[in-house]
Amino acid sequence: MTDLPTPPDALPATLQTLRTAWQARRPDAAQRRDDLARLRAALQRRLDEMAGAISADFGHRSRHESLIADGMTVLADIDHLRRELRGWMRPRRVAAGWRLWPARAQLRSVPLGVVGVIAPWNYPVNLALIPLATAIAAGNHVYLKPSEHTPRTSAFLAALLAEVFPPERVAVALGDADVGAAFAALPFDHLVFTGSTAVGRKVMAAAAPNLTPLTLELGGKSPAIVCPGHPLEAAAARLVSGKLFNAGQTCIAPDYVLVDAARRDALVEALRAEVARRYADPAGRADDYTHIVSAAQFQRLSGLLEDARARGLDVLPLLEMTGARAFPPTLVVDPGDEAAVMREEIFGPVLPVIGYTSLDAAIDSVNTRERPLALYPFGDRAQVEHILARTVSGGVTVNDTLLHFAANRLPFGGVGASGMGAYHGRAGFDSMTKALPVLWQPRIAATDWLRPPYARISALIERMVR
Structure with a gap:
């Protein structure tokens, strides 16, 4: 993995590699849990390196603040994702309603495909790896664009993720605002952006031609x-x-x-x-x-x-x-x-x-x-x-x-100018999956009766619309 800038014209090919690999084999529960475990172990092993990289980017940053904000939070979130994952993945039965009896209905959490993550500089590991880990838990592949304002930390993230994931499962794009603009315009299956409200508006405009679903974590005066x-x-x-x-x-x-x-x-x-x-x-x-x-x-x-x-x-x-x-x-x-x-x-x-x-x-x-x-x-x-x-x-x-x-x-x-959508835990898992509705129809079904000539079932229809 190189820390040289990624040429903007190379981004679409990398996205296609990630998407082709995902289409060939969607990560199952075992793969997701293993990915998260290896990510956790790699980060924990390199926490001092992480804190050093962040401090160098800031000119000085408290090592303890880095361990709390960019270490503890990520490790705790990965633990929560791994602990809850099987329950979240399990299809949920919902009532089909008496009008469709004897059909059965369920919701399945289906991964979307490739999730893009644009991370900011202020918590450069936390705000990169928590959405990335959530996307992995949800069964997606991930393309990450870390901040150009913390280049040493971005290089650390690129090396860390290359150690944990094959390049067709997780990729990293490095570069300045031009790379970021081209990245936001890619046809992702979902895009997570964390940053200012002003830049969030630009990201939303770039994503609009592809109708890319967005999670925008912005700011404002709290x-x-x-x-x-x-x-x-x-x-x-x-x-x-x-x-x-x-x-x-x-x-x-x-x-x-x-x-x-x-x-x-x-x-x-x-x-x-x-x-x-x-x-x-x-x-x-x-x-x-x-x-x-x-x-x-x-x-x-x-x-x-x-x-x-x-x-x-x-x-x-x-x-x-x-x-x-x-x-x-x-x-x-x-x-x-x-x-x-x-x-x-x-x-x-x-x-x-x-x-x-x-x-x-x-x-x-x-x-x-x-x-x-x-x-x-x-x-x-x-x-x-x-x-x-x-x-x-x-x-x-x-x-x-x-x-x-x-x-x-x-x-x-956030809400309004402070953002849209949410992540962390189940909320992030739900935003990075499709709640797929599935109706199971038995051999005997309502459609066998609800057909012309309607005169023969008019009493039934009248009852159904009460």
């Missing part, structure tokens, strides 16, 4: 709402965990936090204290604090803060950082809707803190924006239920952040 009376120290600790993991380069990171106005400044101080506790030791800070993936992303984040300062907003850096792309955790207090930090997805360690006059006003503020990928309500049961009854989001973690992603029995996906 809010946290701290309800009146909720302990601020507890909320601050969990908000910091969600915001600073991977330096905020997480599609479901809390993008802004709404808190009752009387406690806004107290929450700011609680967030400041929590960050200081976690990163008090400069040596530990250097190890544990992930850098921004590229100079371009660093400049984009700097531009958000320059815009906030130009508007006269309170911009509060919480740490002094060293390192070429170590961006300090920063709060922006009460930015208006026109500030860049409130118009764009932040995707970094910057957190706007906004005071609200009432909980309903906070909910109204959330509802004026595109539906978010995640929502984080902090409050008691009645407060949280009130928020859930009036909002729509891709997923929710109550009184915490991020963790619904790791619950592999919960579907993960």
Whole structure:
């Protein structure tokens, strides 16, 4: 396996190789389980190599964050897929209804063929291998396009997958945005894309001529709402965990936090204290604090803060950082809707803190924006239920952040501008298979009677339409 870019004109031939091999022999349950077991073993054996490749791409990334986010999550998901696979594959009996008696009906989960996966840079192993493993569990072959922004990790993935799978079962395309555009235009049987909403629109347009079914995992501004009376120290600790993991380069990171106005400044101080506790030791800070993936992303984040300062907003850096792309955790207090930090997805360690006059006003503020990928309500049961009854989001973690992603029995996906479709566990298996309806007709069937001359069975027909 080479780490040279894949010529765009070579993509269709590789797709055809994958499709021809799948048509010749669809993977059965034993093959799928074996594939997943070998993928798990290979990844676990090379976790340190994986963490090193990701850190090199980021300039520095916490080894422990890589083990959690790109190691543990993938291994746990593979374990779940292998444990549940036979039950998911089993045909499900459904009622045919008395009008079709004595027919029998069932649903079969039939693999689609070749699934394409376009993975992003922020969790470059997790967001490549979880959809890939799900597609394998569903009985498909896979063509993966990892991110060009993490080239060492992409080369690692190519080598890892070449070790586990023959090239006619799993292939990898390497290259820049031109390769990605050509990849999205291929006639896949299903395509999974994870990335920004803007690029998601382009992927959807590229897939449209082939009517390729899509799972789009996009982004957006995911809010946290701290309800009146909720302990601020507890909320601050969990908000910091969600915001600073991977330096905020997480599609479901809390993008802004709404808190009752009387406690806004107290929450700011609680967030400041929590960050200081976690990163008090400069040596530990250097190890544990992930850098921004590229100079371009660093400049984009700097531009958000320059815009906030130009508007006269309170911009509060919480740490002094060293390192070429170590961006300090920063709060922006009460930015208006026109500030860049409130118009764009932040995707970094910057957190706007906004005071609200009432909980309903906070909910109204959330509802004026595109539906978010995640929502984080902090409050008691009645407060949280009130928020859930009036909002729509891709997923929710109550009184915490991020963790619904790791619950592999919960579907993960967006809604509206934050995405379409879902994967993880059974939801991913279902999206990458066809629920094939099969009606078994016995030797005696309803059609033997339902035919002209209808006068002889008019009483039966009248009964059937009651």
